[in-house]
Amino acid sequence: MAFPLHLDPDRLFPVDPATRDIARELYKSVADLPIISPHGHVDPQMVLDNQYFSDPAELFLTYDHYVFRLLNAAGVDLHDLGVGKAAPVDPRQAWRIFCRHWPLFDGTASGYWLTHEFVTLFGITEEPCEDNADALFDLINSRIHQDDFLPQRLLERFDIEVLATTDDPLDSLQAHHALAQVDGIHTRIIPTWRPDAYSNARKPQFVQAAAAMAASAGGEADDFAAFMRGLRASRERFIAAGAVSTDHGVSQPLAVELTDEEAGALYRRAVADGLQGADADAFEGAMLMRFAQMAVEDGLVMTVHPGVYRNHCSQAFADFGADTGHDIPVSTEYTRKMQPLLDKFGQEKDFHLVLFTIDETVYSRELAPLAGFYRSVYVGAPWWFIDEPDAIGRWRAAVTGTLGFSRTSGFIDDTRAYLSIPARHDMARRADAAFLARYVREGRLSEPAAMRAIHRLTDTQPRHVFKLG
């Protein structure tokens, strides 16, 4: 017999009854606010195409590395799930594998989000298991082929006011432009400028990317000035398409002060032979400084997502490609490495710099102290592996004593899993309500002040930090 699947209306609230009552009231006051998603990985072409989702396996498994990485750990062959570059598979077979392994997701963030989606979107009342796998497949499959499950319809149903995608600076943004012409889309779908391919010269693809960027401004590959002009021009193009921010997935949050001559010399070596080690670090750090300078000038919000060792498992990378579950965090340092950038731009009033981390040790030690002084700095909400209720609670507890509620970024869902967007934002609102309710009960915040705080955290803060007007 399958176990029940149930969505507790009081989920994530504190266990103490009086505190729970307060949390419930705080949550209620923001539960129905529209979703603001200023950073994520939804494919704008998918929204533009507005096709039915193919099948439950593709929808829930194939693109969600949170999900399939744990299946891999349990011994499932990712080829059997159709992950990454793998050949197509029978989605029903893949779905059966998933259902059989459902208990793997007990207690996980993925399990929490999937439960939310299964219950709210499909009315499922039983845990997936071997016995009900086919029935669930059929149920979901039939629902997602109804019109109210078309991507554009879901935007409205999910009440997504803003949806930012993540895009290459040389992307034509044609999907965004086309989306702007589609009738009936009330969501503001905006691109995000992510130039990692143009600043990380360790990667073999750098040479080609740099050449294309220089060419976009009429220069030869080794023309650093053209390369820089191309980058600036592409930002203007993004701004014209509605972009409000840039994103930087650097290995470390390192800023390096180099003259144009020094940076240009590194650049020319990079387009000739690539760079490694300290040279690659210096070039990436010099580019981060220049991106900050551009942000000061053109007003785009700068977000930094550092500290991940990408493609840790070379066999999985060869078999399935990037973003297939084996990016692993490393310890990260901001105080010293970001000092040159903060010293130069940190006090600029209209510069917004959101520092994310997957290294929880820096919350109270570095990020809160930095964001509690510098005008430009905001502490990014927990991200990736630590984007789950307990970790969100640890984060708030780590930074609030220093920062209060005015220097954090607002929640970002950072997801490719389209259906999980409401679950994730709902989780963040509940987690904040739980945190604030404890402060009220502990006499550290009046109820009106807690109400003010939850509105700020849910609504006004993300609008302010991401300059969403």
Place this chain on the structure above:
Amino acid sequence: MAFPLHLDPDRLFPVDPATRDIARELYKSVADLPIISPHGHVDPQMVLDNQYFSDPAELFLTYDHYVFRLLNAAGVDLHDLGVGKAAPVDPRQAWRIFCRHWPLFDGTASGYWLTHEFVTLFGITEEPCEDNADALFDLINSRIHQDDFLPQRLLERFDIEVLATTDDPLDSLQAHHALAQVDGIHTRIIPTWRPDAYSNARKPQFVQAAAAMAASAGGEADDFAAFMRGLRASRERFIAAGAVSTDHGVSQPLAVELTDEEAGALYRRAVADGLQGADADAFEGAMLMRFAQMAVEDGLVMTVHPGVYRNHCSQAFADFGADTGHDIPVSTEYTRKMQPLLDKFGQEKDFHLVLFTIDETVYSRELAPLAGFYRSVYVGAPWWFIDEPDAIGRWRAAVTGTLGFSRTSGFIDDTRAYLSIPARHDMARRADAAFLARYVREGRLSEPAAMRAIHRLTDTQPRHVFKLG
């Protein structure tokens, strides 16, 4: 309409009712004990002068970098608050800025302390806001010009038994000597020997400081033996004035074993040209070893406050000077770096070495294991950015399993904010009561043992660790 400002008599206690009852009882038993403040930054001259505080802005804003740093982050110009070297401002205007920004302090340690002060000292019942700013200014201003708000009267009202200041080794200690002659002061006001200026040869001021120290013992600037004699003599002078401890704000807790010849050679280079990099580290580490040796000999308690990148923002340093809110922590290592010192002196019975940190990662990993073995080592209470209720709870939870209640330092307020001293000590007592109450309810401590523990933590432990008799 302004929000209410209220001081919950059960603040900081656990939310569970039965646990809260225990916490309340534990707290009650220590709530009225006198304050022992073995480390802080009150200016003894201010106490000696015993003048009325100038105005609410100076009292609450101008010198409290916890407060004005968050105002800076919100875009307030620190010149408008009269911070640091800035020219004088109209205090009423500064106060209005602060009141308008009060919600910034929601949930912060500063907000908690200010609320305590506003309610208990001034009977304020509304949150500061734009509308009541002038009325609050007038209320506070009139109160602080009454005699019972004179600094010496507050010592008594706050029931401060011991108040340690922080002083330069070449300070004349004239204020301390004069205070010792003032009738009616029942507080033991004692200096603390802080020799950072004489061990950090990276700073331009080192040359002058070292020369003055050598001269104090009749030597030329480059006479290392005289420099050392001067340091020892100044300790004797501090001891005669009641000092019980020395404080060391080193960049890292690094101890280096150098012979007198080696240390002397570095010293001579330092007074000639300053030192940088590894040489500066070696000299500072060699001095830390010598300070420990002195402590073993003369009995002064040695406290170490490492791991801060000072003056992170050069513009703010230029505009407002040091200690203006942009000192930022860095990760800190003790196990390897302190080994030479602990290996040599760690087991000395009458040597007391209190290791503080702003890097929470070392609590369970390094500090608790060290203090749970070495006779000399005590884990310092949370300090600076992590001196707030949640962080204090994390600290106790991180070290107690290894250490129990016998190897922590007792609370230190470390503050320049005179009026906040009672609020801070009260917070520490409540946080400890909350922690112990949970242990009682979880069956890990009997109620009598919890009562024993809270008395130890509040009273006997700081007296023991700081040799306060």
Place this chain on the structure above:
Amino acid sequence: MAFPLHLDPDRLFPVDPATRDIARELYKSVADLPIISPHGHVDPQMVLDNQYFSDPAELFLTYDHYVFRLLNAAGVDLHDLGVGKAAPVDPRQAWRIFCRHWPLFDGTASGYWLTHEFVTLFGITEEPCEDNADALFDLINSRIHQDDFLPQRLLERFDIEVLATTDDPLDSLQAHHALAQVDGIHTRIIPTWRPDAYSNARKPQFVQAAAAMAASAGGEADDFAAFMRGLRASRERFIAAGAVSTDHGVSQPLAVELTDEEAGALYRRAVADGLQGADADAFEGAMLMRFAQMAVEDGLVMTVHPGVYRNHCSQAFADFGADTGHDIPVSTEYTRKMQPLLDKFGQEKDFHLVLFTIDETVYSRELAPLAGFYRSVYVGAPWWFIDEPDAIGRWRAAVTGTLGFSRTSGFIDDTRAYLSIPARHDMARRADAAFLARYVREGRLSEPAAMRAIHRLTDTQPRHVFKLG
């Protein structure tokens, strides 16, 4: 008057009544399951000899570095307790010292375990103190000289199904073979292969150990091939004696890819002169790679316990020897350092690699992400200084969002303190019940799923991870 000593039947359960009820039910369902102890330091010869324990001091103080290190910190001379190489002492005198210092253990893990043992095994109802020291000594002493306190009888009474010891690869395993012949022992007592002495070439003992290993395979000391053959053969011998795992107490979890020629060259230098610094790291890292290769081939589970600075206090080492309370953790890094090993073997289906840590910072940052992807990797339960209720709770909260309940190791007691084994396993079950109950009350896990999880964590997971069939 002595304080009461009481064992709360609800100890470690959450304080909220409704959550506590759930925890109690979860705990009940596993409370009586047999103990599986796949990693510890019980001496098999002690079990084989099956003699009465000598006296209370030897039983509780002399070998338990958790206990005597805190007494040392309090100023007790370890010579007076009979620790390490120290001369024998009057056990009653040692016991009196311990009783007098009992409040040191308030709130500590040791205090918790000792309380459990005193109450459940001896029916003690008062805290130890100066007044009752002799009476407690006599009570315990008389009980431990009754037959039901003989080590083999306790195995049954404690319901220990599996007990793994820790052994040198050249150990004859004679005690294990003899134990296998003893009638009436129902516990599976198995050796664990711990080759640190053969891979850490920094230690002076390495030369002799390596020579003996090479000789065991018929080679001269400098014959690397014979050394490797000897290691492989000793694993076979351990497997034949029931071993299921190997343990690696490396300084850092560093894996280095070296050819046999390169490793052999380092080995020959090591047996000639020892190795230091980067060479010693490289050799140790190359051996870790080879041990992983062997594990892939012969199926032994590989456990790694890194990150400890051994013998921090040279005087204590000289006086009392190793393992006498002054091993101190250091920060530890896995993502980069283990990458070569994981890249090569991490996806092997029958390779089990359990990564332990005493550095809590790596839970959410490195270990959970690694174990949530690689088939071979499991996150070890908290160990040593962090093997206590609050730390266990932090661990679960740090890894569960990423891992759920399928990628942790199951509890290990890692103890030399024979009588503490039940107390430690009981603690782990309670801590897990407390954690799961909170998830149930927070709507993150159904009660049936929580029941499934606690059975997995207590029983099936350690059997699976340690291949206990």
